Amino acid sequence: MTSVPVPFDGHALSPETTAFLGQTHRLLINGEWVDGSGDMETRDPATGLALTRFHIGGVAEVDHAVKAARAAFEGPWGRMTVADRTAMLHKLARVMDANATLLTELDIIDNGMPRFIAGLTTANCVEMIDYYAGAVMRIEGTTIAPPRHIAAETEALTYTLREPVGVAAQIVPWNVPLSTAILKLAPALAAGCTVIVKPSEETPLSVLALGQMILDAGLPAGVVNIINGVGAQAGQALAEHPGVDKISFTGSTATGKRIIQAALGNLKKVSLELGGKSPVVVMPDADLSIAIPGVALATFFLQGQNCMAGTRIFAHAAIHDELMEGLAAFAGGMTLGHGLDPATVQGPMISDAHSAKVMGYIDGAKAQGLTLVAGGQKLDRPGNFIQPTIFTGCDNAMPIMREEIFGPVMAVQKIETDDLDAIAALANDTPYGLSGSVWTRDLSTAHRLVKRIRSGHVSINCHGAVGTNIPFGGYGQSGWGREFGQEGLDAYLETKAVTARL
Ligand code: NAD
Numbered sequence: 001m002t003s004v005p006v007p008f009d010g011h012a013l014s015p016e017t018t019a020f021l022g023q024t025h026r027l028l029i030n031g032e033w034v035d036g037s038g039d040m041e042t043r044d045p046a047t048g049l050a051l052t053r054f055h056i057g058g059v060a061e062v063d064h065a066v067k068a069a070r071a072a073f074e075g076p077w078g079r080m081t082v083a084d085r086t087a088m089l090h091k092l093a094r095v096m097d098a099n100a101t102l103l104t105e106l107d108i109i110d111n112g113m114p115r116f117i118a119g120l121t122t123a124n125c126v127e128m129i130d131y132y133a134g135a136v137m138r139i140e141g142t143t144i145a146p147p148r149h150i151a152a153e154t155e156a157l158t159y160t161l162r163e164p165v166g167v168a169a170q171i172v173p174w175n176v177p178l179s180t181a182i183l184k185l186a187p188a189l190a191a192g193c194t195v196i197v198k199p200s201e202e203t204p205l206s207v208l209a210l211g212q213m214i215l216d217a218g219l220p221a222g223v224v225n226i227i228n229g230v231g232a233q234a235g236q237a238l239a240e241h242p243g244v245d246k247i248s249f250t251g252s253t254a255t256g257k258r259i260i261q262a263a264l265g266n267l268k269k270v271s272l273e274l275g276g277k278s279p280v281v282v283m284p285d286a287d288l289s290i291a292i293p294g295v296a297l298a299t300f301f302l303q304g305q306n307c308m309a310g311t312r313i314f315a316h317a318a319i320h321d322e323l324m325e326g327l328a329a330f331a332g333g334m335t336l337g338h339g340l341d342p343a344t345v346q347g348p349m350i351s352d353a354h355s356a357k358v359m360g361y362i363d364g365a366k367a368q369g370l371t372l373v374a375g376g377q378k379l380d381r382p383g384n385f386i387q388p389t390i391f392t393g394c395d396n397a398m399p400i401m402r403e404e405i406f407g408p409v410m411a412v413q414k415i416e417t418d419d420l421d422a423i424a425a426l427a428n429d430t431p432y433g434l435s436g437s438v439w440t441r442d443l444s445t446a447h448r449l450v451k452r453i454r455s456g457h458v459s460i461n462c463h464g465a466v467g468t469n470i471p472f473g474g475y476g477q478s479g480w481g482r483e484f485g486q487e488g489l490d491a492y493l494e495t496k497a498v499t500a501r502l
Contacts, residue, residue, distance in 0.1 A: 031221025072222030433475025
């Protein structure tokens with residue numbers, strides 16, 4: 001029997017979040033909240049109940065926002081001293097910190113993520129704004145020997161300037177809504193760019209709340225514009241717009257390829273953070289007391305709706321059975337529920353359509369006769385809760401091992417070899433290259449294997465060890481460029497070389 005959904009499963013929301021849901025949610029263009037050309041509804045994926053409606057934009061609203069961003073870039077933001085820009089970003093961090101409960105609860109109810117993850121990502125967002133605020137005054141060029149043909153004639157000086165790319169469009173997915181917007185906004189603003197952010201139509205709310213904080217922190221009109229909308233309309237219009245100098249996109253590899261096509265018109269700079277199907281290699285000497293929870297969470301963290309999820313497990317035959325026993329016990333002990341419940345460690349799938357896609361892979365694996373070690377069912381309750389699921393007996397050629405499922409589904413292949421080249425060949429047999437991990441007590445094995453794995457981010461005895469100051473991005477079809485750290489800032493800077501005859 002399916003029970004009748006109760007708002008937030010009976011868990012209380014803070015007064016500020018309740019008040020926010022009661023507001024009208026417009027577009028932020030040129031420092032003002034303006035009407036869109038239509039509206040949509042957003043739902044709590046843990047109950048299926050409607051949360052609120054929000055305005056959406058298309059070609060006309062995108063054009064308006066791009067013009068506002070251009071005016072701010074050439075006007076107040078471009079003319080502001082770096083000291084003032086630094087202070088303003090630190091002020092934004094303080095405003096966000098003061099509103100952390102609102103930001104955290106909005107990501108819980110709009111995305112379905114558990115509270116411990118939402119709280120962590122909000123804190124990381126504040127840290128990220130402070131980190132890039134601190135980087136503003138460290139944007140530096142270099143002095144270089146002048147060219148021979150000029151230096152032969154006269155004294156000369158050659159140096160480089162680092163200048164902002166200009167107007168940046170930033171398109172983000174639904175799986176970590178606030179965090180993905182901030183890790184694009186913070187370096188762009190630090191570099192001196194102005195931006196138009198397009199959140200996912202599945203999760204518009206936390207970025208809208210951020211918009212008011214940006215106004216409250218005193219950023220000039222037009223520096224940050226927020227256009228909610230459908231990807232094929234608002235997103236496509238941003239990717240095509242000739243007034244946009246750079247597009248930064250996080251989302252699926254299929255959409256990333258469309259963005260590249262759309263950006264061709266004015267050859268805008270493109271950075272892409274795309275999908276993944278990351279390998280996890282567990283060697284015979286792995287410390288299973290850390291490998292069991294670590295490997296389980298490599299797949300199940302954020303209900304598997306996680307770009308760096310380690311979902312292809314290569315388990316050495318020597319530890320395979322013990323690992324499976326431990327993983328099954330861990331998965332069986334995970335508490336599924338509403339993200340507002342502090343006991344919840346795994347939330348729902350984002351939508352009915354996505355849940356059906358994930359269950360399609362599970363049913364396909366069952367039909368193929370793979371060994372089901374844990375889970376395999378969708379819970380009979382409102383919301384789309386899928387049990388943490390583990391299949392073993394998999395082969396790297398199977399869809400479950402090759403395709404990004406983006407759900408709590410682990411595929412395990414038993415390996416018999418100790419040959420690191422052979423293991424790396426299996427790990428690298430994928431179009432993706434975003435993350436990965438190696439579990440062993442042997443330092444030499446660990447570093448030799450890491451060197452052989454073609455991926456932008458590989459961890460040893462842990463998985464997905466991302467941080468504000470650590471570059472993150474993909475090899476292969478997992479993307480172009482890096483975010484976080486200094487490389488994240490460089491993505492929003494041009495280099496101008498200057499030579500002066502003296
Ligand atoms: P998606 O590609 O469907 O959508 C992402 C964003 O693009 C949304 O805002 C959407 O509205 C917009 N969009 C859709 N079609 C568009 C178009 N034609 N032109 C412009 N914009 C368009 O992805 P999703 O389902 O929201 O997110 C899940 C995907 O994101 C997964 O593949 C995951 O691996 C990936 N992801 C990658 C990273 C990373 O850092 N590499 C991080 C998070 C998520």
